[in-house]
Amino acid sequence: MTDFLKSSAPTDMNAKKEAVMNAVRNEIALTNAQQLMNSANERCYKACVTKPGTSLSSGEQTCLSRCLDRYMEAFNIVRRTYMTRLSKERMEDQANMI
Numbered sequence: 001m002t003d004f005l006k007s008s009a010p011t012d013m014n015a016k017k018e019a020v021m022n023a024v025r026n027e028i029a030l031t032n033a034q035q036l037m038n039s040a041n042e043r044c045y046k047a048c049v050t051k052p053g054t055s056l057s058s059g060e061q062t063c064l065s066r067c068l069d070r071y072m073e074a075f076n077i078v079r080r081t082y083m084t085r086l087s088k089e090r091m092e093d094q095a096n097m098i
Contacts, residue, residue, distance in 0.1 A: 040071040 048063035050057065056064070 035081075036075060036092055040068055044071065 044064050044067035048060050048067055050060075
């Protein structure tokens with residue numbers, strides 16, 4: 001019985017470690033998404049809402065919608081380019097190790 005506990009302990013610890021790492025990754029992703037949205041909202045609000053009031057005009061709503069769309073498009077272009085670059089660098093590093 002003690003052999004079973006000893007042999008399963010490292011696997012259990014690895015599973016716990018992986019679960020904690022996944023939780024941290026998820027928390028970081030959530031924080032990054034919140035920062036992205038806050039930044040986009042702040043920039044687009046400054047650009048589109050020239051006379052703050054109790055409601056948005058149709059022009060302000062259109063401006064905000066377009067601004068946020070462009071902001072997200074730009075973010076996605078940068079993200080894809082960055083991921084491509086990371087992937088390429090990893091492949092080069094693996095090729096250099098061989």
